[in-house]
Amino acid sequence: MQQPGRAAEIKANGIGKSFGSFRALDDLTLDIGRGEFLTLLGPSGSGKTTFLMILAGFVQPSEGRLFSDGVDITDRPAEQRAAGMVFQGYALFPHMSVEQNIAFPLKVRKKSATEIKRRVGEMIERVGLNGHEKKLPAQLSGGQQQRVALARALVFEPGVLLLDEPFSALDKGLRGQMQAEMKRLHQETGTTFVFVTHDQSEALALSSRVAIFNHGKLLQVGRPDEVYDRPDNRFVAEFLGEINMLPVKGVKPADNGATGLCEDRAINMRCKAEKVRGDAILAIRPEHMSIAREATAGENGIAATAVASTYLGAATKLDLTTRQGAKVTVSVPNEVAAAALRKGNSVWLTWPAEKGFLLPDGGQ
Amino acid sequence: MRGTLSDRTGAALLMAPLLLFLVLAYAWPFLGVVKWSFTLPTPGLGQYHALLTDDLVQSVFIRTLRIAAIVTVVSVTAAYAITVVWVRGSPLQRVLAEFCILVPFWISVLTRAFGWVALLSNRGLINTWLQSIGFISEPLTLVRNEFGVIVGMSHFLIPFAVFPLASAMRSLDERVLLAARGLGSSRMRTFWTVFVPMTRSGIIGSAMIVFVFSLGFFVTPAILGGGRSVMIAELIYLRIFQSPDWGLGAAISVVLVVFVGALMALVFRYVKPKQLV
């Protein structure tokens, strides 16, 4: 984080943090690549802010080491790490104008007046705050304050930008706009971004990788499609979106995954851990299942009855009950749902083998 | 925040007895004082004319303003340091600071003034000690002059200066300080460029309380000034009780009250009263 203008590469090695007897973070090991956009995702209280504060140097970890570009920075105070940080609630200097807020990190670095003027001007241009230079933070809208916070954190070209739920106070439309803007800033600056949110769709849309936290533990890190399509455990599977869980029996490794019996029908599925055997839980996203008149031989499919539907505009969410009583939700075209409900009797639920995966932890 | 109508009516009803008390205890008698200033010994503006021309009255006014200004700077600075420790220090530091702030309230102003005399007089603790270590040969004149008055008054007023500062420091968003440090600012620089400016309303409130209190000080200057540093309250007392010159005494009082009123109006124009407490 020390060389301005160059994206930093960060390594967290066995980081833990206790507050008294409470474990806020536990044995966290994570590599953050140069120029990466990493999102920390997790429910409230899962330790995301704590980890970000440790990265910034505001909180000392109870154990573990932190490296930036290979240098141990665990004991380096925050002001010398100089990671750019955007706080929840922005934390702008209320007594300084927009211009002065953005100039602050440059003044601290004793840049010349002309350089400060030029770089602040460029930054104001870049985040679209022209015409607001002389205003105080209290005179700005939420979105504008957000831009000031971003500009202030980026103006000194930090190696890493840390963002703690920067959009949580914005309404939905503005949120979308700011997300797009942040993606653009990431591309333009090439800096490493570490972004905290508890909104899973935001995490999937923005990041190059997502790290999922729960109860102070890092559960899984991976590309958005990896964590969404191949979650390591039930928590990750459910946290990232709606998912159907079906019990399978007699699981055996097979080419390309595993086979087993789901509601007495032989099915194929993907799984990460080869050692999964016997009983397990199969997980399938609602949008990956479809309704068919019958399942052809060799295709994954189980019989079910449609019980209710929710019209969502572009598609319909259909609730079904399988023969053995499992509840399943699928997202299907509106007319398919209507037909399935009209028939009132059994339909077939089918899915491609590569879209069903076993939860390695047995769904615990 | 804006309360509902019934809220505000309720608040007004609760305030009413206090307001009535203030009117009866202060406003009404003060109107009497205003009347004296225009009628004694003869009706007219004579007393106010005398005020403008009387050298003694003017020098006392100027001395009072000077002492009040110095006391304000000294008290607010000292109170600021104590409050930082009280609000942001370690648990032990907090207890010690609280002790320093509260103890003076348990000792009467008279006792404290005489305590300072004992400390500062020619044969007091400080002079004896400085002489015994050979630092000085002749005792320093620390009391019965303006210096003594300033010390005694500041000591009395520091605790009062603490409270507006403490409320400003408590309401400050911790994250803003973290943000400053995260942007590369040292602790020192963060203190001066972020912490102090953000507690500005507390500083103004604190300074105003100290300054206004200082203008009306009577006992402390009388004891520690030794008759050489007469302040305005003592002058009013002398005019009314010793040289029965009620008219002039009343006129000085009126000018003092008008001055304080104007000062508060000026400050409130720039700082909302809400920010002061």
Ligand SMILES: Nc1ncnc2c1ncn2[C@@H]1O[C@H](COP(=O)(O)OP(=O)(O)OP(=O)(O)O)[C@@H](O)[C@H]1O
């Ligand atoms: N200074 C502290 N002292 C004691 N406990 C703390 C402290 N800071 C955080 N914690 C606890 O650590 C846990 C993790 O907190 P953290 O702020 O990291 O959660 P988070 O994932 O950011 O949650 P949110 O989404 O609500 O912001 C919480 O249970 C919190 O109460």
Ligand SMILES: [Mg+2]
């Ligand atoms: Mg948080």
